[in-house]
Amino acid sequence: MGVARVLVIGGGIAGTATALALHKAGFDVEVHEAHPNSAEDLGAFLTLASNGMRALAQLDASAAVTALGFPLTSMRVLDGTGAELAKTPIGEAGDPLLQYRCLRRGDLNSALQAEASGRGIGIRHGARLASVVEDADGVTAHFADGSRATGDLLIGADGLGSTVRNATGPAVQPLYAGQQVFYGYTRTASLPAGDASITMIRGSGAAFGFAGSPDGETYWFARVSGEPLPAGRIAQGTAADWRELLLPLLRKDSTPAADIVAATDEDVLVTNATEIPTGSPWRAGRTLLVGDAAHAASPATGQGASMALEDAVVLAKCLRDAPGTDAALARYEELRRPRVEHNITVSGNISRGVPSPSPASRAAAPSRPGGDEIARLLDWRSDAWA
Numbered sequence: 001m002g003v004a005r006v007l008v009i010g011g012g013i014a015g016t017a018t019a020l021a022l023h024k025a026g027f028d029v030e031v032h033e034a035h036p037n038s039a040e041d042l043g044a045f046l047t048l049a050s051n052g053m054r055a056l057a058q059l060d061a062s063a064a065v066t067a068l069g070f071p072l073t074s075m076r077v078l079d080g081t082g083a084e085l086a087k088t089p090i091g092e093a094g095d096p097l098l099q100y101r102c103l104r105r106g107d108l109n110s111a112l113q114a115e116a117s118g119r120g121i122g123i124r125h126g127a128r129l130a131s132v133v134e135d136a137d138g139v140t141a142h143f144a145d146g147s148r149a150t151g152d153l154l155i156g157a158d159g160l161g162s163t164v165r166n167a168t169g170p171a172v173q174p175l176y177a178g179q180q181v182f183y184g185y186t187r188t189a190s191l192p193a194g195d196a197s198i199t200m201i202r203g204s205g206a207a208f209g210f211a212g213s214p215d216g217e218t219y220w221f222a223r224v225s226g227e228p229l230p231a232g233r234i235a236q237g238t239a240a241d242w243r244e245l246l247l248p249l250l251r252k253d254s255t256p257a258a259d260i261v262a263a264t265d266e267d268v269l270v271t272n273a274t275e276i277p278t279g280s281p282w283r284a285g286r287t288l289l290v291g292d293a294a295h296a297a298s299p300a301t302g303q304g305a306s307m308a309l310e311d312a313v314v315l316a317k318c319l320r321d322a323p324g325t326d327a328a329l330a331r332y333e334e335l336r337r338p339r340v341e342h343n344i345t346v347s348g349n350i351s352r353g354v355p356s357p358s359p360a361s362r363a364a365a366p367s368r369p370g371g372d373e374i375a376r377l378l379d380w381r382s383d384a385w386a
Helices: 013-024 050-058 062-066 105-118 163-168 231-236 239-250 257-262 304-321 325-352 359-364 372-378
Strands: 005-009 028-033 045-048 070-072 074-078 084-089 100-104 122-125 129-135 138-143 148-151 153-156 175-186 197-202 207-212 218-225 268-275 287-289
Touching (some): 005 148, 013 050, 028 148, 045 050, 045 304, 050 062, 050 100, 050 304, 100 105, 105 122, 129 163, 175 239, 175 257, 175 325, 218 239, 218 257, 218 325, 239 257, 239 268, 268 325, 304 325
Parallel strands (some): 153 287
Antiparallel strands (some): 045 100, 074 084, 138 148, 175 218, 175 268, 197 207, 207 218
């Protein structure tokens, strides 16, 4: 089969970036997003690592993203007494386009969608997928409102609870990765203005991290080990509930964490860390999964969005350079699966408190973010088959 028209299901970070990459590679692409405006989980923040920023640069989208959030060029690590254990540079701190960047998920999503619309890529909101039907001539997405769209290839970029994944392959159930994850923002934490550093605290009751923006807002997260929070409790919980849960854990230590959470009024979100089991299928005929739909990992490594951006570039290059679609999708999986599943494993181990791999195992692992190999793979000018 050849590819001329591509349907992307999901207008979040993975889906919109994939559309940008495919458009740049010369394909006719259209995005179908279930939510009325943009994807869910808009309030949480994320950190784009240098590999994610490199992928954005290859999509000519750096300017849209560096206008948001703030850069991070170093990491501090504190113990439970508040003593500094280390302070090190992170990522490619010397290049403003490749520096780590801390920003709100919703802002990133909106910026990418605006970039796509500005390039003439169609994004249809309120298009909730109902089913996928494939025949010899193509693949058709049927939506809940009775509409449909047909293409040569359908990309499922609809996240952890992917309708595409559930409709086209054997049931794959996401797994709880061992931690509850909290996110918050405050302007009243009485911390110094942002110094482009993220602080990670190895607390006795919770892992905690925070960074200060240049305008005085503190972004923070906490990861708490234990049983998953019931969906009903997450849906009904309030900021006061989450502070009540967190503060006794954080007050065990002599760090800024408890004061930061206590100073946070309403801007608190919570979720359960979740992952897709490694080895899960990504492809069924004319359908391919990307981003969290294919390889969601717990947030412990902070690589989810960056891995999705890598997916977009590598997939577009494979389709652009391959002798045929089947070969392109096989090459894409060959290039991506070892890397993203390594991330699932490492991130899950951190969330579950499992010891890190041995130095020998790490040496044999796929190239790390910022390494020469991923830089070559993401380079738009290079051949995906080289």
